[in-house]
Amino acid sequence: MPVIGGLGETSTSRAVRKAKQIQEAGVSCLAALPPFYFFATQKHLVAYFSEIASAIDLPLYLYDNPVMTKNRILA
Numbered sequence: 001m002p003v004i005g006g007l008g009e010t011s012t013s014r015a016v017r018k019a020k021q022i023q024e025a026g027v028s029c030l031a032a033l034p035p036f037y038f039f040a041t042q043k044h045l046v047a048y049f050s051e052i053a054s055a056i057d058l059p060l061y062l063y064d065n066p067v068m069t070k071n072r073i074l075a
Helices: 014-025 042-055
Strands: 005-006 031-033 060-063
Touching: 005 014, 014 031, 014 042, 031 042, 042 060
Parallel strands: 005 031, 031 060
Antiparallel strands: none
16 A cells, blocks of 8 residues: 655755655655745745655655645645
8 A cells, every 4th residue: 555654844954854764664655845934935945845856766745735834835
């Protein structure tokens, strides 16, 4: 059965570290929230998700939840 790992973090370095740990746990894919607490530009969000994607060998789903993160992922 496919298992989706979930990731929510405030910094890119911690998100990358946790994404690697989640991958090592054997999940099928990763769903990641934008960084929360601090407001981020779309340029920052692209860099954040790009670094996570580059660090793992899993499909990455972007989980847009602006009510909780204060950061909306635009198309």
